[in-house]
Structures are given as C-alpha cells and as structure tokens.
Amino acid sequence: MTALNTVSGQPTFLVDVLEPGVAVRAESSAAVIGEVIELDTEGLESYFFADWNPTLIDLLVVAGAAEFCDAVKRRPLHQWGRHFDLRIAVHDPALWNSEAVKTALEDALGYLTGDVWRFTFVPRRKAVERRNSTLDLAGGVTTVMPYSDGLDSRAVHALVAAKEGAAGLVRVRLGSGGVDQPRSKKKRQPFTVVPYKVNSSERVETSARSRGFKFAAVTGIAAILAKVERIVVTESGQGAFGPMLAVSGQIYPDYRVHPTFSRRMERLLFALTGRAVHYEYPRLFSTKGETLRAANALRQPPTWNDTRSCWQQSRQTGFDGKRRQCGVCAACMLRRVSMLSAGIDEPASAYVWERLSAEQYEDGVVDGFVKLTPALRAYAVAGVLHMDHLADLVESPLHARQLRHAARDAAEALSADRVEVEEQLRSMLERHAEEWRAFRKFLGPRSFVSQLASARS
Template sequence: MPKRCEDDESAIRVAVVESDVRSRPGWIKCRIDENLRFSAEPLASYFFAKWEPLVFDALLLAAAVEFCDRIKRRPSFQWSREIELRIPVHAPAVWKQRDVTESLHDALEFLTGDRWRVEFTERKNAITPPRQGLFNLPPAESLAIIPFSEGLDSRAVAGFMSRKFGDRLIRVRLGTKSDDRPSDSSGRRSPFAGVPYNVRRGEHRFVESSARSRGFKFALLSGLAAYMAKADRVFVPESGQGALGPSLVPVGQAYEDYRNHPAFTAKMSVFLKSLLGHDVRFEFPRLWFTKGETLLEYVSGSAQAADWKETRSCWQDNRYASVNEHRRQCGICAACMLRRLSVHAAGLSEAPETYIWEDLRAGSFEDGAAVGFKKIAAQRNYAIAGALHLDHLAGLRRSRIHAPALESNTRHLARSLQLPEQEVRTGIERMLTQHEKEWKDFMEFLGPDSFVSRWTERAYDHVA
C-alpha cells in the first residue's frame, strides 16, 4: 500500500484500545466497552460449546470494521478511502499469518472499495469468557446456517427452507427486533440469538451511510456460527434482484455494491478457511429468482406465512422514516420500491400506512406522501434513484450498450460459484426476464399518471 499523506482527506486511522491502554497521537481511539460493547447473553450464545478467544477476536474485528466504515465520510470526488486499523487480539501470531491477512484485506477491499491495512497487536488483558448454558442445538450431521433478520427475503427463505431441513437449519440472528428471534417450545435458549456487540459513536460522529461493511458483518457472523456449530453451509437468503442487481446497475459513480454477492462470499470463504481451518460454503438458493417469486413460494406453503407483513425492508432510521412520531418504512428508497414491486408480483397487498409514501399512484411526489410528513424534499433524490434502479435493471437484458458489462459479470459470477458460464448466463437471463415482466406489470398497475411512471416513462426508449 502506498504511503498516505497526513492531510489526505481519505485517510482514516483507528486504534481499537482496551480501557486502560493509550493510543498513538493522531489516531481515532475506539475503546472496547465504550465504542465496542459486547452483550453477555448474545455473546454466550456464540460460545455454547466452548470458549474460543479466536472467535471473540473475529467478532471484535467485525465491530471495529463497522466503526471504521462509519466514522469518516467518503471524499467528495472519489469513492475510496485509506483505512488503517489496529486491533488487539489474544493470539496475534495467528492473525499475522500471511494467508490470513491477505485474504482479509482482499475481502474487505473488494466489498467496500476502500484500501485497508489491518494490523494486530497482543491484548494486555484476556477477556473473561461468558457463562455457558444449555442451548438448543441438534446433532451436527448435515447442519446448515441461515442469516435471519427482519427482512422479507430472510423471513421467507428461512420459513420455507425450515420445512425441508427442520431443526437442522440453524438461524443466526442478525436483526434488531427481539420478537424476530426463533422460539423454542422446549424453553431452552437458542444459539446465535443476537448480534453480540453494539457499535457506538461515543465522542465521535457517524457520518458515512453507505454501509458497505454490513456485508462483512453478516458474512463473518454467519461463518463463525457455521464454525461453532460444525456446519459447512450458509444459505444466503437474498433473491436475485438484491444479490446481483446492485452490482449490475451501480448508482451513479459509486463503487459496485457486493454486500450480498457470491463474489464477495467466495472471498469470505477463503478468509474463514485461512483463519479457522474450517470450510464454509455460502449458497444462494434464490439467486435466479425474484423477491416476488420468493414471497409467493413462502405464502403458498403455510397458513402462518402472513407474518411477512411484519418484516421491514427500509434502511432509513427514525429521523427520516416517521410520521407523527410513529416509525414507518419510507416506501420510495430502492429497498422499499423492490419490496412493493415484489408484494404486487406475489398478488398480495399491504396497508397504505405501512409506508410514508402511501400512494405511488399519485400524480406528484408530494401528493403521494402521508399527511403530516415534513421532510418530503429531502427524500426526492432517494426516490428517483430507487425507481430508476429497478427500471434500469428491467431494461438491462435487452440493452446492447450494457451487453459487454453483463457478459463480464457473468464470467466473474461463474468463477465465484464454480459453475459453467452457460448455466450462470441462463440463470441471470431467467432472473432478469422475470424482473422485467414484474416491473412492467407494476408500472401498468401504477398507471401513466403516477409520478413513478413519469420518472421512468422514457426508460425503454434508451435501450440501444
């Protein structure tokens, strides 16, 4: 890595420190137990079998990476930042192995588009192991892991795959709602019951919202769960539009989004093998399907599947997604637009009050919002970007201009999945064809006078 300038606006230097340890001048201090706080019960749920300091250090790494990603805004005229992170671990010799550091940097840089240098030092004080208890874990034969959050794909895929795998499918809790935690009629606690740490800004401000490191957090926590449970498979529940769409149709000049992409999880498999000596395979059972198809399969198989309405797709926080102090989903960001498209494609409906933008059929952007919402102008660019992303993805298959990039993505994806290129090409074609059909149907439902239709009405004229 080239030497960085002291006044480089893209440079970030973060030192994770124990509470009684001082950091170097010029480095941002990230204190354990202050900025990175571990919760006793969720932490214990990761160590149901035995205490492994190496696994704790990996959890600390996930938390520290999130802190670094959020603490400094990306420069105005470039995407990439220079990030230097120092972190204390129990066994630095393990972390300093060449294959471990190289695979870690490879995964982080591919995911975030930043340049990373992570250095490991020896801890001054060993962590006290959490108390271990009785957790509900079936025998290890043929176990599989699935990340589980409050998202729609997560709820649906975990639901219909549990019909196939039963209690051999272990859910790793990655969301924030306590009522999303899987219940157990036996009364025993479940492993991996929650994210075992909180990342807090402390005296600093979290100013960067691109959140690319979220993919590292999800993949690492899922991989660690597979290691602790002696499982070798992690099912990624994301459907094709969410897994592949953000890299096929990037937003503006932003770096491609690989948070749920097989190319990134393949790199995480290499890192986990280097660190833990354990093979973890990330599988995408819904990669060639749309979210609408995934939702339809879920609701078709169970009378209890109406709980999909309790899920949340919007990533906006309460400051921007509340009406009269009641939290809603915004309804117009890319994630919300995909959700609404998918609900329509599955032949379902939601109450208008689910979203701030209650009416997408309104003639103007302003008229579509709920009465009482005051931050309409601030959301306009998000709304346009969300609609155009789905519209561009719908036109991608037939665009000669984008054909070379699509073919390049196909080859890259084939290598990551270790599948024949023709099989991958067929899968992408199938997903894009279905997405195009669903999007056309949705636009017809919204009608030509909808503000969404007016934003996208010329999209198909742009196909070369």
C-alpha cells in the same frame, strides 16, 4: 488521524483498536475496546454458549473496527476509496499477523468496500473472560441461515424448512430488534443477539459497505460454533445482483450479498480456524416476487405483515405513533413490486407513501405526514431509477459486456458454467423487467412513479 501514503499519495487514516489505557500512535484515532467497540455480554452468551474461541471473539472486534472506520471517515468528494491503517489488539497476534490471515482479511474488506485496508495486530493485555451460559443447541443441526425482518428471510426460511425440515435449521439474527419473537424468549436461544456494537457519535458516512462483513462474520462464526458447514443466504436475484449491476457515476459496486464476496469470507474463516464453511444461494436466479410466490403457496405460508424492507429509520417514517415504511426507497419499491407479482395483498397503511398512483409525489403521502424532506424525495427518485435501470440491463446492447463480466465472476464463485450462469442471469433480469412493467401498468401511466421512469427512458 491521517498520514500521507508514500505509495499512492493518498491520505491514510490511522486507527488504533486497543484496550483502555494503551497509548495510540501519533495522529491515530482511538477506538477503545470496551468503550467504542463493545462486546455485548448477552450477545457473547448467545454465541459462545458451548465453545469459547478467543480467535472468533477477535473477529468480532475486527468487524467492529471495520464498521467504525467505515462510518467515521467520509468518502472523498471526487473518488470512492479511502486508505485505512489499523492496529488491533487480539488474543493471538501471531495467527492474525500470518500472511494467510492478513491477505484474506485485507482482500475481503477491500473487495467489499472499495477501500484499501492494512492491519497490524498486537497482543491483548487482558483476555476476554469466558461467559457462563445455559443455552443449548439441539442436535442434528445442518444449516445456518442469516435472518432479518425482511421478506426474503421469512420466505426462504419457510421454503427450506418445508423441504428439509425445520429441526436442522438454525437462524442467526442480523439485527438488534426482531418482531418474530419476544426478547425474553430470544435471550434463551443461540445466535439471537449480534455479539458486539459500535458506539460512536461521529458517524458521517452512510454508504455502510462494511455491513456485509459484519453479517458474513457473525453467520460464519455461528456456523463454526454450531459445527456445520452450510450457510444459506436468503437474498433473491435483484438483491444480490442489482446493487453491483445498477450503479451510477463513480460509485463502487455493492457486493454485500454476492457470492464473490462470500467466497472471500470463506477463505478468511478457513485461514483463521481451519474450518470450512460454505455460503449457498438457493434463490440467486429467482426474482423476489417468485420467491414470495413460492413461499405463499406453501401449505402453511409465512405471515408478511410484520416484515420490514425499508432503508429508513422509524423516526423518519413513523406516523401517528405507529411504525411504517417509507414506501418509495429502492428497498420499498422492490418490495411493493414483488408483493404485487406474488399476489399478496398489503394494506396501504404499511407505508407513508400510501398512494404510488398519485400524479404528484407529494400527493401520495398519508394525510398529515409532515416530514417531507429533500432526502426522502431523493430516495424516491433513486428507488424508481434503480428498478428501471435494472429492468433495462438485459435489453440494452450497451450493457452486454457488463452482464458477461458479471456472469463470469458469478460462475467462478459458484463453480458453475459461465454460459449457463449468463443465461440464468439474463432470464432473471427479463422476469424482473416484466414484473416492473406490470407494476407500472397497475399504477397507471400518470402516476409519479411512471412519470419518473418514463423521464429516464
């Protein structure tokens, strides 16, 4: 699976994404189309209910190939980036091998993951057969929105629908599950099932940066098929800027829901299809708490109890036969801070760690929980430190240059004034710091959360 890159001296990992029975290159790993990278019949019907576009089907395969590479090759111990060389079977290799498409694709994936990607495309032996579907998309659609089971998705959907009306808004499901409607109903609606899956038992890398490509690809495809240009990204400020600002060590910044990555996806989609789509960020300079507060103040506010923010899988945090969130990872910590700031009550039983005010980390867990793994403790420490680091950014002169750089890049991606964007970014981070201090005060100075945060300062 490896070969020596003669330019960098780093190993290059060869991956062939081809149809069954096609020979792969020497030393290459095979991700067989239809076996490892499987196009989901139900998902294809959910998307390609009107226009059958083989180029967009190929984009799903490319996204699956990126996910496969990202998962099965562990990152080196002393550096971040890896080198991938992929050969992929597509319907129109001339298009995919064109300079415009290859440059846009390699730039988008490289920027997102911090890896080096090189692609070669070869013709498919057999075209993907058209699916028959009875789905229908109502007229007047103006906006596509990526939609998960998270708080931001629920809140921003409610805010946009209240302002512009729900009729022109189409949600694109980002996960395989979904708690907001039964599966039988989802099967009859467009864009409700991700159109592919990657089957591999060799997943050894957990950084999963390629997820951003997957989600941007499926929402972009949905917009093109729905013949709309506008994609509303629901992420609030901490979620968009936090992962690329509050990094430690040699970890590569995370741009999964940042406009600098979205602009690269726009260029790729235009090079592939000639169609322009645009990703918008209406809550980019709002905290999650502010977004929730605004949605909760609507005449008909969303329900929150069935949303999920946790990074952990249910099998790691389930308790007494019920689905819970861990309550201590960075995503859960931000959720709890934001819910408090928005004045939304949430039962302690929503989390494994019911009592964040406990003095000892172990004492905060629900009675009877036995899965106290070192990994969960590491997530708890990292969750507190991430929130604390983000709160310190605007107050520390050591980070002034970093914030100016982040504001410059965001302003370029947003076609906005750099000075104005830097003011908005600093203001958002100041409000985050206020919410974080209020949360720590609410828990008390002796809580394990406050102790971890104090130990850092």
